[in-house]
Amino acid sequence: MENIVASASSQIGDVGHENAPRRSPPGTFVIFGGGGDLTRRLLVPAIYNLACAGLLDDHFSIVAVDWTDMSTGQLQQNFHDALKNFVTSRATEAVALREDVWEWMRTRIRYIRGSFEDEATYAQIAKEVGEENCIFYLAVAARFFGAIVDRLGHSGLAHETDGMFRRVIIEKPFGSDLASAVALNARLLKSLRERQIYRIDHYLGKETVQNILALRFSNGFFEPLWNRDNIDHVQITAAETVGVEQRAKFYEGTGAVRDMVPNHVMQLLAMTAMEAPTSFDADAVRDEKTKVLKAIHTVGREDVVRAQYGAGSIRGEPVVGYREEPGVNPNSRTETYVAMKLRIDNWRWAGVPFYVRTGKRLAARKTEIAIHFKSAPYALFRDTPVEKLTPNIMMLHIQPTEGVTMQFSAKIPGPTVHLGGVRMKFDYSEWFREGPSTGYETLIYDCMIGDATLFQRADNIEAGWRVVQPVLEWERDPGFLHFYPAGSEGPKAADDLLARDHRHWLRIGPGHTG
Ligand SMILES: NC(=O)C1=CN([C@@H]2O[C@H](COP(=O)(O)OP(=O)(O)OC[C@H]3O[C@@H](n4cnc5c(N)ncnc54)[C@H](OP(=O)(O)O)[C@@H]3O)[C@@H](O)[C@H]2O)C=CC1
Ligand SMILES: O=C1O[C@H](COP(=O)(O)O)[C@@H](O)[C@H](O)[C@H]1O
Secondary structure (H helix, E strand, O other), X not given: OOOOOOOOOOOOOOOOHHHOOOOOXXXXXXXXXXXXHHHHHHHHHHHHHHHHOOOOOOOEEEEEEEOOOOOHHHXXXXXXXXXXXXXXXXXXXXXXXOHHHHHHHHOOEEEEEOOOOOHHHHHHHHHHHOXXXXXXXXXXXXXXXXXXXXXXXXXXXXXXXXXXXXXXXXOOOOOOOHHHHHHHHHHHHHHOOHHHEEEOOHHHHOHHHHHHHHHHHOOOOOHHHOOOOOEEEEEEEEEOOOOOOOOHHHHHOOHHHHHHHHHHHXXXXXXXXXXXXXXXXXXXXXXXXXXXXXXXXXXXXXHEEEEEEEOEEEOOEEEOOHHHOOOOOOOOOOOOEEEEEEEEOOOOOOOOEEEXXXXXXXXXXXXXXXXEEOOOOOHHHOOOOOOXXXXXXXXXXXXXXXXXXXEEEEEOOOOOOOEEEEEEEEEHHHHHOOOOOOOHHHHHHHHHOOOOOOOEOHHHXXXXXXXXXXXXXXXXXXXXXXXXXXXXXXOHHHHHHHHOOOOOOOOOOOOOOO
16 A cells, blocks of 8 residues: 655654655556546546656556447547546546646557457457556456456466566456355456456545554554443444436446445445554455454344435435436335444454444435444532533544544533533644545556555455345345435434434434534
């Protein structure tokens, strides 16, 4: 995991200089699905940002493979238009395109028109890339993952020689349940070695997600408290305001559980709950993640709430319910929300529930991890006006706010003992004077330099699917689907899930959260 963010002048203690990132090795970045949406919106802007940062070797090139009828010139024009629309050096703020960098990039882009299922396409790629290092990025629908990798194997394109690498980046969804993920892993391993496979989870590219490990393991004061002696429970939220957008076809067969939980949510949980790895070596980190996911107790049906949004309003604007979205079956039982209570059965976490929830069309866009500490004893305050102590919560804000907040009690100035809940906040953009990148830059760059720390290993993916597998088996059961109005905090059943344990969710929308 390489730090590609320039060292900031406001850092206390120097962590940047001797770790200054090096240029990528020379090679070709082959994009299957080079005419598609992901390429345009995320991959090309990320490569451009790496070029701006001077991180690409002079012998870097892009080969886009797709069946769309266009020339290399037209593809270059499409990428240029895409960059103008989508390029951001930071996640939130648009910046002007640097034409000098674009010109450098343009001359390195080539197009191969061909079908993923045609051997001739691979022969053309082989001719184009020769003996160069290659990264094959599968920016394609999941049904092509196995088929493309088989052909990379048969054509010899997957074959590495001394000093030359061949790596494959695979997008999500990686399987649609445990069995299909296991089968896909087995299929990939017929043509590739595990170390050649980079299974992407874009959450791991987010600086704030990477910061979870930095925060836990580079500071002396968090880790001693990070266990069942001090933590009451943990809440993980990944809430979106968007609906299914133009992806109804994909989403109808997928739903919130498959789309978000085995991958993004499990990664957030693993980073929060894993033991300290022995180093940042990819396997050391991934061993610990897998161990903690494997320690999750088989989930019971009473600990899961599936739900679907109905009509409602977001920021005062009326929005239709999921079943009214274009392309969605009017009787659809696909969930757009899921909440789960998970128990991690190990020495650190036994007895500490991890409540996770994710959904579309909720009250706000908010991804955060809230660590709720156990309360201090109240006895000292019983003869004071203080009626209860403010819960101690440490919030790791992943997005759109990026930072960390600590909530605790403080004495309100005055002659009597009154306590108030206060917050101490670290904000990325305020402190480092620049926000984190989109995430794809880090992941692509890490693959170029052969660092798989932020990619999922086969056992990691399978452990995530194992957690949700029971939920997939109940999805047809009548009654296993609740409803919530768009723009709300989610279904009442999810509130009941915590109320049973005398707890409540932090608010997603604006308002008091403690
Ligand atoms: N788009 C996004 O924001 C995100 C996408 N992803 C994942 O990335 C992957 C790609 O998604 P996305 O870019 O949206 O998909 P697209 O359908 O936009 O892109 C795929 C491209 O491949 C082309 N194609 C399809 N079949 C063939 C074939 N047999 N031979 C050659 N070309 C073919 C498509 O052409 P045509 O359109 O003519 O079929 C299209 O140009 C998916 O796995 C998705 O889940 C992940 C995160 C975000
Ligand atoms: O992978 C996916 O993630 C997005 C949410 O990503 P974020 O970075 O905006 O949090 C989600 O909308 C999409 O359905 C899912 O496929």
